Amino acid sequence: xxxxxxxxxxxKKPGASVKVSxxxxxxxFTSFYIHWVRQAPGQGLEWxxxxxxxxxxxxxxxxxQGRVTMTRDTSTTTVYMEVSTLRSEDTAIYYCAREGYSSSxxxxxxxxxxxxxxxxx
Amino acid sequence: DIQMTQSPSSLSASVGDRVTITCRAxxxxxxxxxxxxxxxxxAPKLLIYAASSxxxxxxxxxxxxGSGTDFTLTxxxxxxxxxxxxxxxxxxxxPKGFGQGTKLEIK
Numbered sequence: 001x002x003x004x005x006x007x008x009x010x011x012k013k014p015g016a017s018v019k020v021s022x023x024x025x026x027x028x029f030t031s032f033y034i035h036w037v038r039q040a041p042g043q044g045l046e047w048x049x050x051x052x053x054x055x056x057x058x059x060x061x062x063x064x065q066g067r068v069t070m071t072r073d074t075s076t077t078t079v080y081m082e083v084s085t086l087r088s089e090d091t092a093i094y095y096c097a098r099e100g101y102s103s104s105x106x107x108x109x110x111x112x113x114x115x116x117x118x119x120x121x
Numbered sequence: 122d123i124q125m126t127q128s129p130s131s132l133s134a135s136v137g138d139r140v141t142i143t144c145r146a147x148x149x150x151x152x153x154x155x156x157x158x159x160x161x162x163x164a165p166k167l168l169i170y171a172a173s174s175x176x177x178x179x180x181x182x183x184x185x186x187g188s189g190t191d192f193t194l195t196x197x198x199x200x201x202x203x204x205x206x207x208x209x210x211x212x213x214x215x216p217k218g219f220g221q222g223t224k225l226e227i228k
Binding site for chain 1: 151152153155157164166170171172174176210212215216217218219220221222
């Protein structure tokens with residue numbers, strides 16, 4: 001079955017970087033975009049950006065431009081998302097999600113299980 | 122950027138009730154509108170895509186409607202397992218943002 005499995009929880013100090021992985025299985029890796037969404041404690045969902053595994057092209061939310069980098073490894077069907085210069089406000093659960101599509105719409109399904117990143121001194 | 126506004130932000134209802142949640146986009150998004158359910162400590166789960174298409178495996182008591190700027194999610198007869206937070210999302214253009222969520226609680 002289609003599945004996205006993320007790496008484990010991380011604790012980082014302010015100013016550090018974190019790299020979260022998302023391993024895809026059960027489908028052709030290069031045929032579907034992968035998105036990253038985060039959720040701060042008790043808050044809503046915030047879209048961060050996407051990567052096209054076919055050509056490694058990316059689109060980032062303006063808020064994260066210059067601080068977030070998304071990459072992929074086709075040999076291991078894994079997508080990575082790195083956030084640099086972490087601050088306390090980056091404490092959140094980070095999700096990856098696959099973009100499904102039809103001729104007239106797009107949606108996120110499935111989602112990874114989430115990775116908690118805690119930024120604390 | 123397209124803004125998504127959900128209402129209400131919270132809702133108390135009883136098992137068996139019919140519930141409607143609305144989502145409004147700041148500009149037309151055709152039918153590029155999805156609904157997700159999120160339970161505590163879990164990832165969001167796709168319920169409805171393309172405004173009105175029921176995702177495989179989702180109970181038929183869930184339905185979606187709308188196009189353009191105004192959309193609704195309806196649960197025809199609430200079950201205990203439906204108490205959760207619901208989010209709408211537009212995928213018409215980037216950033217592919219979400220509504221602020223509607224927390225559905227037991228009355």
